[in-house]
């Protein structure tokens with residue numbers, strides 16, 4: 001029981017004038033954005049018949065060129081794995097430069113983090129277009145795009161993982177007179193290792209997702225089959241490709257989740 | 269004729285020149301906008317002294333030890349450690365200074381996921397550098413032998429390959445002590461080195477420290493909440509209270525009531 005002198009706290013607060021104005025503002029921004037996105041009730045209402053038409057023409061998914069699609073899917077996975085592996089390996093030195101208080105001063109940390117932010121801000125398809133120009137059409141351009149995309153992702157999150165380790169061991173090794181590079185290698189990296197593995201698995205999942213659409217811009221992988229399927233109105237093949245992508249992406253995510261669970265469970 | 273450090277210490281002491289290993293003048297430290305943890309601290313520690321730093325929880329003992337080794341920068345005042353003003357050293361000089369000191373932290377601060385042996389070998393990183401000192405598997409034979417000898421002093425050789433995050437509290441404290449001793453420090457700082465040890469092990473560790481002081485002339489600065497330890501192992505008691513040095517006297521002249529007042 002609350003003693004008699006006490007007043008129970010309110011369950012909800014009535015919004016003040018400022019709160020009310022900000023709700024209205026948010027609502028206006030959303031309406032304005034819908035307007036800009038060409039919101040059209042007519043086109044929305046007329047879409048279900050068209051979608052139904054697409055699915056009736058796409059169903060059943062085509063299997064007569066499944067062999068070729070399967071090989072394209074293997075190539076897609078190769079692009080993803082090779083690109084992610086190169087990206088993860090290169091991310092480690094980059095992250096050491098980006099992590100505050102590990103190897104270098106604040107100025108370099110900031111500069112590296114800004115570059116990593118830029119890498120992430122450029123969409124993967126844009127990187128693929130750039131590398132197609134640089135090294136020509138094909139999976140190699142796609143792999144390079146995945147690698148740079150992975151550096152943007154893993155470089156940043158490896159650095160965060162290192163910053164989040166317990167500062168105690170670092171202090172202890174500082175007190176022995178160890179160099180920063182030795183402290184990073186013998187205290188920070190071992191402590192961050194489980195987090196690195198988890199981040200790397202996320203990086204691989206992201207790479208697999210990206211690699212499936214690189215073909216849209218000629219950078220290798222199964223994406224080209226999707227584009228050709230739609231361009232030639234070969235909807236059954238396009239549907240097969242979509243389903244294959246879904247199966248592979250979900251499969252990789254599931255495997256990643258199991259491995260992550262194993263590693264975090266084994267850690268500690 | 270070669271003099272060992274003990275003889276040297278006696279010679280200099282007799283000549284009235286006993287070296288000052290640590291001198292603090294006007295030391296002050298605060299965290300953010302909170303009230304200062306301490307201010308205006310003045311004290312010095314001579315070579316070969318064994319000094320017990322005592323005080324209630326939160327009086328700033330650990331903070332003071334960090335300042336003494338240059339791990340925290342004080343807001344005011346100077347510290348000179350082994351004859352060098354810490355604030356004026358940088359880079360290599362500061363590392364060289366730290367290579368001659370050892371720290372046993374209150375929280376042990378072992379690297380989790382690495383073996384006990386690797387953790388102790390890290391204690392040699394002040395004198396050495398490079399991958400051979402990162403993990404025990406790559407370490408040179410002398411380093412492994414030195415680390416095992418340090419583990420032997422704290423009775424931990426049987427767990428050399430156990431992962432550091434799978435140790436009991438007392439075991440990890442012993443490993444932290446071994447890591448601080450492996451580099452043969454001239455000046456040993458130990459923050460509650462016996463806090464997680466059973467009474468028997470606590471006596472053994474304090475006896476080990478006393479041996480270093482007596483035989484090798486190592487200077488020891490330790491904190492303890494065990495009044496008996498402080499009085500019987502410390503040559504001198506430094507008492508912190510209310511951000512000031514409330515007690516600085518040879519342990520033989522300090523009474524139990526004086527000690528009790530520090531916690532009042």
Ligand SMILES: Nc1ncnc2c1ncn2[C@@H]1O[C@H](COP(=O)(O)OP(=O)(O)OP(=O)(O)O)[C@@H](O)[C@H]1O
Pocket residue numbers: 299305323324325326327328329330331332374
């Ligand atoms: N990094 C920090 N940031 C902010 N406040 C801190 C920090 N470290 C210590 N303090 C504060 O400074 C004061 C002194 O802490 P310190 O750890 O030095 O005490 P102590 O004497 O070692 O205590 P104990 O006997 O419990 O070990 C405490 O009030 C603590 O909360």
Ligand SMILES: [Mg+2]
Pocket residue numbers: 329330331374459
């Ligand atoms: Mg403390």
